Amino acid sequence: EVQLVESGGGLVQPGTSLRLSCAASGFTFDDYAMHWVRQAPGRGLEWVSGINWNSGDITYAASVKGRFTISRDNARNSLFLQMNSLKLEDTAFYYCVRDIGASYYFDFWGPGTLVTVSS
Amino acid sequence: DIQLTQSPASLSASVGDRVTITCRASQNVYNYLHWYQHKPGKAPKLLIYAASSLRSGVPSRFTGSRSGMDFTLTISGLQPEDFANYYCQQSYSLSTFGQGTRLEIK
Numbered sequence: 001e002v003q004l005v006e007s008g009g010g011l012v013q014p015g016t017s018l019r020l021s022c023a024a025s026g027f028t029f030d031d032y033a034m035h036w037v038r039q040a041p042g043r044g045l046e047w048v049s050g051i052n053w054n055s056g057d058i059t060y061a062a063s064v065k066g067r068f069t070i071s072r073d074n075a076r077n078s079l080f081l082q083m084n085s086l087k088l089e090d091t092a093f094y095y096c097v098r099d100i101g102a103s104y105y106f107d108f109w110g111p112g113t114l115v116t117v118s119s
Numbered sequence: 120d121i122q123l124t125q126s127p128a129s130l131s132a133s134v135g136d137r138v139t140i141t142c143r144a145s146q147n148v149y150n151y152l153h154w155y156q157h158k159p160g161k162a163p164k165l166l167i168y169a170a171s172s173l174r175s176g177v178p179s180r181f182t183g184s185r186s187g188m189d190f191t192l193t194i195s196g197l198q199p200e201d202f203a204n205y206y207c208q209q210s211y212s213l214s215t216f217g218q219g220t221r222l223e224i225k
Contacts, residue, residue, distance in 0.1 A: 035214075044206060044216055044217070044218045044219040045155075045157070045163065045206050045208075045216040045219070046216065047208075047213065047214035047215065047216065050213075050214070059213055061213070062120070095162065095163070100165075100168070103151075103210055104151075104210035104213065104214045105151075105153045105165065105168055105208060105210045105214075106155075106163075106165060107165050107174070108162075109162035109163050109164075110162060111161075111162055112162065
């Protein structure tokens with residue numbers, strides 16, 4: 001059974017950093033591209049960042065480019081999102097998602113982890 | 120950036136009804152358009168990919184279609200478990216989602 005479990009969310013102040021992790025199981029992790037998608041309270045879904053199987057192709061949404069860094073460790077079946085210079089508008093549930101075939105659409109989602117940026 | 124405009128933003132319907140949700144792309148995304156169902160507190164679920172392909176395990180009452188830059192998700196014979204939020208998503212150029220449609224029980 002495919003499982004994606006996010007961790008690392010919490011309450012932080014504007015301008016600080018946070019690192020999210022996603023533990024993957026039930027599939028061959030390095031066969032798949034992976035992404036982060038977020039949902040701010042009361043808002044819709046927003047794609048954040050994606051990484052291909054060998055970290056050779058990395059992309060970001062304009063809203064986070066230069067502040068967030070996606071990475072993966074295939075030996076540990078893990079995906080990460082380093083978030084720096086956090087803003088109030090980064091408050092959201094962050095979902096770790098599996099890409100069906102490096103195609104930027106998503107067949108499995110984790111339950112999400114909440115990041116709250118507040119002073 | 121490619122924008123997706125979903126309509127309606129919300130919709131009330133009854134069990135057994137047929138409902139249609141539309142997603143219009145700001146530029147041609149070809150068939151790189153997908154539909155998700157999202158219930159509060161749960162992970163989103165992929166329903167339709169590549170405009171009209173039904174994901175394995177998804178009931179056949181869900182159908183997707185395309186006409187140019189307009190895409191449609193139709194649910195025929197609404198079931199109680201179908202009341203949720205629905206999102207379209209394009210993957211032609213990176214990825215963007217529509218703003219969502221809330222489907223409520225009348």
